[in-house]
Amino acid sequence: MPYLTSETIKDSVSIYLREEDIIPQLDSIKWSFGHFEYLPTTNNGILFNDSVIENSYSLISKGVEGALHTFPVQVGSVFFIIFLLCFIIFSFLFSRERTALTGNFNTIISLKSRQSTAYKEQVTTAEVWGEFFMIFQTMLLFSIVLFTFFWGNDLFILTNRRFIISFLLILLLLSILLGFKFLVYKSISSFFLQYDIKNWINRYFRLLEFLGIILFLPTIIYVYMPEIRSVMQLVVVLIIIISRLIVIIELYNIFAKNKIGSFYFFAYLCGTEIAPYLIYYKGVVLLISIVGNNII
Secondary structure, eight states: OOOOOTTTSSSSOOOOOOOOOOOOOOOSSOOOOGGGOOSOBOTTSSSBOTTTHHHHHTTSOOOOTTSOOOOOHHHHHHHHHHHHHHHHHHHHHHHHSHHHHHHHHHHHHHTOOOOGGGSOSSOOHHHHHHHHHHHHHHHHHHHHHHHHHHHTTTGGGOOHHHHHHHHHHHHHHHHHHHHHHHHHHHHHHTTSSHHHHHHHHHHHHHHHHHHHHHTHHHHHHHHHOGGGHHHHHHHHHHHHHHHHHHHHHHHHHHHHHTTOOHHHHHHHHIIIIIHHHHHHHHHHHHHHHHHHHHHO
C-alpha cells in the first residue's frame, strides 16, 4: 500500500497509511449434529476427517440389509440372563418332578382326559411352585417375542430406562390377560358345566406350561439371530396357532360330550378365547404408540 510523506505533498503533516493485518474470523454458526455426529469431522464440523474416517467407520454397526435393528448390548444381556435363569430353574424342577411333568405333557399331546387316579395322591410344594414358574416362564417368553416384534418400529430408540418400563408393561398386560381369563373360567364353572370346566382350567394352564418349553429355543433364535427372524416368527406363530387349535378341540369335546349346540360353543369360544386376545393386542399397540410419542 503506498504511503504519503511531506516530500510529495508540500505544507502538510507527514502521514502514512498502513494496511492492517486481517484477522481471520471463525464462522459464527456452530455446526452440531447431536448424537448423530458419530464420525470425526474437521474443524468446521461439516466435512469428515479423511485421516481417521476409515478406522472410525469400522466401529459402527453396519447391520444386515433387510433385517431389523439389532439389540444394544445391555438389552441382549438382560434377555440372556432371563433365558439362563429360566433354563437353570426348569432343569432343577424337571430333575425333581420328572414323572409328574412328563405325565402332564403327555396328556396335552394325546388330547386325552387324565383320570384322577393317575395323579399323585399328595401334591408337593415343589410341584406347585414349579407350575407357577413354568406359567410365568411362558408369559416371559411371549413378552420377549412381542417386544422383539415391535423393536423394528419405534422401540429401537428407547433408552435403558424406557426399555425396562416398556418390557414390564407388556409383561403386566399379559399377566392381567391371563388373570382375567382365569376369573372368567372360574365364574363360568360356578354355574355351567362345573366339573368339566374345572378340569379344563387345569388342562389349560398345563398347556401354557408346555408352550413355555416349546417356545424356549425358538425365542432365543428369534432374539439373537435377526438374519432368520422372519422364519422364526413364522415358527412362533405356527406354535401359537397349534396351541389355539388344541384349545378349540378340547372345548369342542366338552360341549359335544354334554350335547350342547354349536351356537353356544362358538359364543363361548368368541367370548373367552378370541375377544381377550384382540383386547390385549389393542392394548399393546396403544402402549407402543404412547411410548413412541413420549420419545419424540
